[in-house]
Amino acid sequence: AQTVTQSQPEMSVQEAETVTLSCTYDTSENNYYLFWYKQPPSRQMILVIRQEAYKQQNATENRFSVNFQKAAKSFSLKISDSQLGDTAMYFCAYRRGSGGSNYKLTFGKGTLLTVNP
Amino acid sequence: SAVISQKPSRDICQRGTSLTIQCQVDSQVTMMFWYRQQPGQSLTLIATANQGSEATYESGFVIDKFPISRPNLTFSTLTVSNMSPEDSSIYLCSVVPLARYEQYFGPGTRLTVT
Numbered sequence: 001a002q003t004v005t006q007s008q009p010e011m012s013v014q015e016a017e018t019v020t021l022s023c024t025y026d027t028s029e030n031n032y033y034l035f036w037y038k039q040p041p042s043r044q045m046i047l048v049i050r051q052e053a054y055k056q057q058n059a060t061e062n063r064f065s066v067n068f069q070k071a072a073k074s075f076s077l078k079i080s081d082s083q084l085g086d087t088a089m090y091f092c093a094y095r096r097g098s099g100g101s102n103y104k105l106t107f108g109k110g111t112l113l114t115v116n117p
Numbered sequence: 118s119a120v121i122s123q124k125p126s127r128d129i130c131q132r133g134t135s136l137t138i139q140c141q142v143d144s145q146v147t148m149m150f151w152y153r154q155q156p157g158q159s160l161t162l163i164a165t166a167n168q169g170s171e172a173t174y175e176s177g178f179v180i181d182k183f184p185i186s187r188p189n190l191t192f193s194t195l196t197v198s199n200m201s202p203e204d205s206s207i208y209l210c211s212v213v214p215l216a217r218y219e220q221y222f223g224p225g226t227r228l229t230v231t
Contacts, residue, residue, distance in 0.1 A: 033218055043207060045160075045222035047118070091159060095218070103148045103213055105220055107159045 002027045004094050006108035013082045014116050020067075021077045021111050023092030029053075031097030034068065034075045035105070040088040048090070051075065082115045089113075119144050119214045121223035129229045130200055137196045138226045140210030145190040148213040150220070151183070155206045163208075166193040200230045 003026045013019035025034070036048040051059045051068050059066050067076045079086055092108040120143040130136050140149065149166040164172040164185055172185035187193040197204050210223040
């Protein structure tokens with residue numbers, strides 16, 4: 001079974017600085033997708049960024065980027081120019097390749113990020 | 118992405134009663150899921166809501182406790198039956214829009230059982 005590990009239960013960063021959240025996963029599949037979700041205290045889960053395993057290029061969404069290392073099964077999230085609104089729980093998630101029950105997501109335990117003024 | 122609404126947003130219920138949570142999407146979607154998030158925890162998949170047929174439940178979740186309906190491509194309900202305090206959680210609906218592979222989540226329903 002696939003597992004997702006987030007080894008940092010909590011992190012903090014100063015406003016305007018850069019922070020990297022770690023995620024590793026275990027799978028025997030070659031085709032899969034990886035995601036980072038953000039859950040602010042208001043609890044709405046928001047999709048931050050996504051990565052297809054077959055793409056070597058790291059995904060980027062504005063201040064958010066990933067470092068995808070397929071051989072190492074690592075998928076870290078970098079947040080640049082951190083803002084107070086980035087304070088949230090961040091979840092890393094894995095999904096097998098397309099089709100049927102493969103849409104199911106496996107989540108890590110989450111990393112609570114606090115951005116300090 | 119899809120706009121997802123859930124009703125109710127929160128409720129406080131007595132032990133032994135049942136609560137039905139609704140999930141409505143503003144566009145047709147391929148897949149709909151129900152997750153549970155216990156306090157301070159990650160998300161656990163309860164079941165996949167299948168249109169016009171019985172839901173597919175994950176290990177540890179059964180239809181008698183969590184009956185699910187999905188009558189069409191944009192609507193689903195989850196019922197939490199015969200509730201106990203251990204059912205106190207946030208329940209989230211998620212969807213996969215047509216021609217997409219990522220999931221989007223509703224705002225969640227915060228359930229407290231006393």
